[in-house]
Amino acid sequence: MSALSEPSVRVWHYDGASGIRRDPMMVLAGDGFVLVEPDREDGPYAFADLIAQGIVNGHPRFGLAKRTGWSMTLTEAAPEEIAARLPGARRYGGVIDRIGLWPAVGAFTAVSALAVLGLMTMPSVVARMIPRSVEARLGSLMVGDFGERACEDPAGAAALQALATRMQMQDGVDLRVVDVPMVNAVTLPGGHVVLFSGLLRQASSPDEVAGVLAHELGHVENRDVLESLVRQLGLSVVLGGLDGNVGGYTNALLSASYSRGAEARADGFAIDALTRAQISPRPTALFFQRLSKSEIKVKGADALLGYLASHPMSSERERRFAASAGKAATAPALDAAQWQALKGICGAGGGTWKRSRLGF
Amino acid sequence: MDQETPNARAFEFAGNWREFAPIAFTNLLLTIVTLGIYTFWARTRERRYLWSHTRFIDDRLEWTGTGLELFIGYVVAILLFFVPLALLQFAIQALAIRGQDGAAALLFVVLYVAILYMVGLAIYRAMRYRLSRTYWHGIRGGSDDQGFGYAVSHLWKTIVGSMALGLLVPWAMVNLWNERWNRMSFGSYQFESGARVTGAVIGRYLLYYLVPILLFVGIAVGAYFFGPALSGSAQQMQVSLIIIGVLLYIGFFVVLGLIAVTFYAAYFREVVGNLSLGGLEFEFGARTKDWLILFVVNVLLVVGTLGIGTIFIGYRNWAFFVRHMQAYGMLDLDEFNQSTTREPKQGEGLLDAFDVGAF
Numbered sequence: 001m002s003a004l005s006e007p008s009v010r011v012w013h014y015d016g017a018s019g020i021r022r023d024p025m026m027v028l029a030g031d032g033f034v035l036v037e038p039d040r041e042d043g044p045y046a047f048a049d050l051i052a053q054g055i056v057n058g059h060p061r062f063g064l065a066k067r068t069g070w071s072m073t074l075t076e077a078a079p080e081e082i083a084a085r086l087p088g089a090r091r092y093g094g095v096i097d098r099i100g101l102w103p104a105v106g107a108f109t110a111v112s113a114l115a116v117l118g119l120m121t122m123p124s125v126v127a128r129m130i131p132r133s134v135e136a137r138l139g140s141l142m143v144g145d146f147g148e149r150a151c152e153d154p155a156g157a158a159a160l161q162a163l164a165t166r167m168q169m170q171d172g173v174d175l176r177v178v179d180v181p182m183v184n185a186v187t188l189p190g191g192h193v194v195l196f197s198g199l200l201r202q203a204s205s206p207d208e209v210a211g212v213l214a215h216e217l218g219h220v221e222n223r224d225v226l227e228s229l230v231r232q233l234g235l236s237v238v239l240g241g242l243d244g245n246v247g248g249y250t251n252a253l254l255s256a257s258y259s260r261g262a263e264a265r266a267d268g269f270a271i272d273a274l275t276r277a278q279i280s281p282r283p284t285a286l287f288f289q290r291l292s293k294s295e296i297k298v299k300g301a302d303a304l305l306g307y308l309a310s311h312p313m314s315s316e317r318e319r320r321f322a323a324s325a326g327k328a329a330t331a332p333a334l335d336a337a338q339w340q341a342l343k344g345i346c347g348a349g350g351g352t353w354k355r356s357r358l359g360f
Numbered sequence: 361m362d363q364e365t366p367n368a369r370a371f372e373f374a375g376n377w378r379e380f381a382p383i384a385f386t387n388l389l390l391t392i393v394t395l396g397i398y399t400f401w402a403r404t405r406e407r408r409y410l411w412s413h414t415r416f417i418d419d420r421l422e423w424t425g426t427g428l429e430l431f432i433g434y435v436v437a438i439l440l441f442f443v444p445l446a447l448l449q450f451a452i453q454a455l456a457i458r459g460q461d462g463a464a465a466l467l468f469v470v471l472y473v474a475i476l477y478m479v480g481l482a483i484y485r486a487m488r489y490r491l492s493r494t495y496w497h498g499i500r501g502g503s504d505d506q507g508f509g510y511a512v513s514h515l516w517k518t519i520v521g522s523m524a525l526g527l528l529v530p531w532a533m534v535n536l537w538n539e540r541w542n543r544m545s546f547g548s549y550q551f552e553s554g555a556r557v558t559g560a561v562i563g564r565y566l567l568y569y570l571v572p573i574l575l576f577v578g579i580a581v582g583a584y585f586f587g588p589a590l591s592g593s594a595q596q597m598q599v600s601l602i603i604i605g606v607l608l609y610i611g612f613f614v615v616l617g618l619i620a621v622t623f624y625a626a627y628f629r630e631v632v633g634n635l636s637l638g639g640l641e642f643e644f645g646a647r648t649k650d651w652l653i654l655f656v657v658n659v660l661l662v663v664g665t666l667g668i669g670t671i672f673i674g675y676r677n678w679a680f681f682v683r684h685m686q687a688y689g690m691l692d693l694d695e696f697n698q699s700t701t702r703e704p705k706q707g708e709g710l711l712d713a714f715d716v717g718a719f
Contacts, residue, residue, distance in 0.1 A: 014498025019547060019696035021419070021497060056412050056420050057374070068424055069498040069698060092390065092405070101386065108393040115395060142454055 007079040011035070012059075015042070016069025026072065028081060035072070052089045062086070123231035127223055132190075135226055139190020143174075151177040151197060156345025159338040163206065166277055166333055167213055173220055175213070179346045183291075185212050187219040189226045197346045203287065206334035206342065210277070211270060211284025211321065218269030224262045267317055271324045280330040285321035288314040370640075370687035373679045375413035377672065383409055384671040400434065401427030410678045416496055417691070424500075425493035429705070433489075441478060445471070473515065480514025481507055484540060489704050491544055497693070501546035502701030513539055530557050530565045530627065537631045548697045549638035555631040564623040571619055575612060621655065622648045632685070639690040646684040654680050 008027040013035055015022070024035040024042070034043030049065040056073060064070040078086065090097050096104040156177070164175050173191040181198040188194065193216045195209070203209050219225060274281050291314040334342065387402035404427040411423035448471050455464040484507035491501030514536055521532030534555050541553035625648040632644035658676060661669035 016498045017698045019497040019499045019693045053422065054408070054412060056422075057415075061412075061422075063424075068703075069495055069500060071422065071495075071498055092386065092401070096390070105389060105393050108390065108398075112393055112395045142450075 007081040008036075009078040009082055010075050012073040012075060014069060014071050016067055016071075023075075026074075026078075026082065033082070047085045047087070050087050052087045054089055060086070119231070119234055123227045123234060126230050127227035130226060130230075135223075136190035138226075139188050139192045142188050143190075143192045143194070149179045151179055151346035153341075153345045153347055155341040156343075159334060159342035160345065162338055163210060163213065163334055163342065166279070167210060167217065167273055168277065169213075169217060170220075173217065177345050185216050187216045187225050189229065191220045193217065193220065200343050200345070202290075205283045206332055206339045207279050207283035208287040209342070210279050210333035211274060211281065211287065214270035214273040215266045217273065218266030219262070221269060222262065222265060224266065228259065228262070267320060271321065275324070275326065275328070277333070278328065278330050279333050281321040281324045285318045285325075288318035288321065370417050371682050371685040372415040373413060373682040374415060375410065375675070375679060377675065380409060380672075380675050384675070388668075388671050397431070398427075400430035403427070403430060406674055410675065411494065414678075414682050417687075419497055422495040423493060424495055425489070432705075445475070448474075476518060477511050477515045480511035480518070480536075483514070484510045484543075485704070487540060487544065491546065492699075492701065492703050496546075497696065498698075499547040499696060500699050500703075501544060502699050502703065503544045504701045505543040507543075510536075510539055510543065527569070530561050530623075533627060534561070534631060541635055545699060545701060546637055547699050548695060549691075551635060551637050553631070553635045555634040558626075558630055560626045561623070561630055564619065564626050568616070568619040568623050571615060572612070575615065579608060617655075618652070621651050625651050636689075637691075638696070639692060640687045641689050643686040643688070644684050645686055646680070650680070650684065 006028045008025045011024060011026045013022045013024055014020075022035075022037060024037045026033050027036050029044050032044040032046045034041055034045070036042075045064065050072075051063045051065060053061040053063050053071070055061070059073045059075055061071055061073045064072075077083075092101060092104070099107070160175060160177065164173075169175065170191075173193060175193045175195070177195045177197060177200065180196040181201075182196045183198045183202045185193065185195045185199055193213070195213070195216075199212060200209065203212075270284070271281060274284070332339075383405055387398070387405060390398040391402050404423070404425055407423040407425065411421040414421045448467065452464050452467050452471065455461075455467060488503045488505075488507065491503070494501055517532040517536055521528045534557050538553045538555055541551045544551045625646060628646070629644050632642050635642045654676065658673055661672060661676075
């Protein structure tokens with residue numbers, strides 16, 4: 001038994017095996033300490049294995065490394081020889097406790113800023129590293145053949161091909177019309193451009209369709225879709241750690257701000273393509289003007305909405321297309337007969353659903 | 361030192377918000393500058409504070425969970441469940457776009473069932489994790505059951521519960537509570553839960569169920585009798601209609617919320633009141649009024665501080681829970697030995713990912 005002349009302090013102790021509390025004396029013994037009771041002695045234990053658990057009910061409590069449940073609570077002030085060797089409290093977690101709160105905040109801020117910067121630039125790099133063949137396979141996986149919704153009226157298809165030729169569409173781009181009553185068009189990975197029948201019905205001239213098509217071809221050229229997929233994946237993994245909505249909002253804000261940039265670039269591409277094809281950009285401007293009337297207009301909130309939207313405001317795009325109109329001679333994108341054929345590409349029932357749809 | 365503390369409650373919360381505030385604010389700061397990754401360590405710090413300020417009979421609780429294991433649990437949940445779920449979602453869209461609506465619908469049902477199963481698993485696993493990291497007298501809780509059977513039960517009872525126009529929901533809730541707790545233990549003692557769907561529980565649930573219908577009929581009758589009494593220009597009419605509409609809308613949710621709280625208060629008193637461990641019987645004393653005050657103050661705290669008050673919600677909920685918990689009887693400490701259950705290696709990742717509560 002250790003001599004009780006060594007420095008000692010009374011502790012409460014649980015051994016982690018039984019629920020019974022012991023009241024031994026903690027006694028210095030060589031490099032470590034032992035827990036001494038009248039009829040037994042535990043240890044020796046190393047000071048290095050002690051883990052400070054903070055002050056519990058006014059008394060400092062310590063655990064032991066690799067012995068969950070083992071604890072020791074000092075019930076009185078420890079003598080200097082013992083107190084000096086007890087570990088300091090952990091507060092924020094390993095690294096932060098070592099370097100201090102404010103240096104850690106600074107370091108984390110710097111790393112986070114770099115990470116955000118990386119997230120803004122990496123996706124375009126990664127997207128460009130993905131081979132075209134992989135992108136094409138992914139695209140055809142997503143697109144499929146649209147089943148009964150694909151619009152394949154022969155005369156309409158010929159008109160669509162004529163429009164594509166006029167817009168100098170590259171080989172390998174797959175352009176289709178699908179019977180979906182939405183005034184929209186989408187570009188999917190692998191150069192699949194899909195025009196919805198709702199757009200054809202809404203458009204009042206072939207030049208408008210040409211403008212929208214040119215915009216989508218801009219996305220194909222810039223590989224925007226793949227990039228946004230990569231970005232979305234990266235953002236959702238990184239921001240997933242944030243609690244619920246905060247992560248979601250940050251994600252939406254970051255991706256929207258990126259997407260507005262991509263949309264603006266695609267508009268630039270479209271304006272150039274229209275100029276090259278000698279098609280007037282004015283009808284496309286009018287198309288956006290009509291769209292902007294259907295957008296929510298709240299006075300003063302315009303700017304805010306514009307910032308949150310994934311596309312630039314229609315009114316802004318209208319001005320840009322209108323401003324690009326030059327003095328050069330232009331000709332309609334399609335003649336009247338071709339335009340009628342294109343509008344009828346989905347057959348007589350075009351624009352209505354051929355079968356019940358499943359909503360998601 | 362004796363184990364008996366006469367004239368004192370078995371549970372006591374000795375925390376104080378001024379002491380907690382530095383923890384809450386530094387947690388918020390660190391969470392922001394780490395783009396959310398610190399959340400797991402923040403939650404650990406918060407729990408360590410709350411547990412160590414909670415006295416049960418003669419000693420404080422101890423939380424031994426770590427931020428790292430919560431983080432690992434989250435990453436594992438993402439890899440094992442969310443990547444496959446995202447792929448399945450992708451497959452549904454691909455099928456739908458090909459016009460294969462039948463197959464898409466089938467896959468959608470599969471997806472829904474899979475999610476429901478995993479929510480059950482997540483609730484169970486989170487509870488097991490929390491018990492296994494909670495120490496008292498150096499002894500922890502836990503369960504040897506992995507929870508797969510519970511998850512199946514959760515799946516079918518949730519589906520059956522929502523059948524019959526949702527009338528069986530209280531039955532499913534009480535039943536699942538019993539099933540969860542009967543699989544848990546603390547030290548060498550097994551929890552025993554024998555809650556039943558009492559008249560008070562079902563009565564309040566029926567009230568919750570019927571009030572929307574009664575309200576709707578009441579409004580229709582009111583509109584019929586008092587509608588013509590509203591007079592004035594078309595514009596005035598429009599304004600007063602909008603005001604009445606907004607008031608009714610808010611009123612509807614306030615009334616419904618109130619009744620939901622009365623139901624939940626009765627449910628919680630019933631399920632906790634039939635829980636026992638060794639020679640201890642538990643009881644939960646909060647009445648509807650107490651729950652209501654908790655909710656209203658929580659909402660005011662969050663709204664009044666533009667959201668920053670959210671960092672105190674966990675503290676307030678824990679304090680509320682502990683202050684209303686009671687235990688009676690004796691725990692034989694000679695028989696109270698360390699739990700032999702397997703310690704889960706990761707934290708409550710799946711639960712985080714689903715964003716549901718454990719209790």
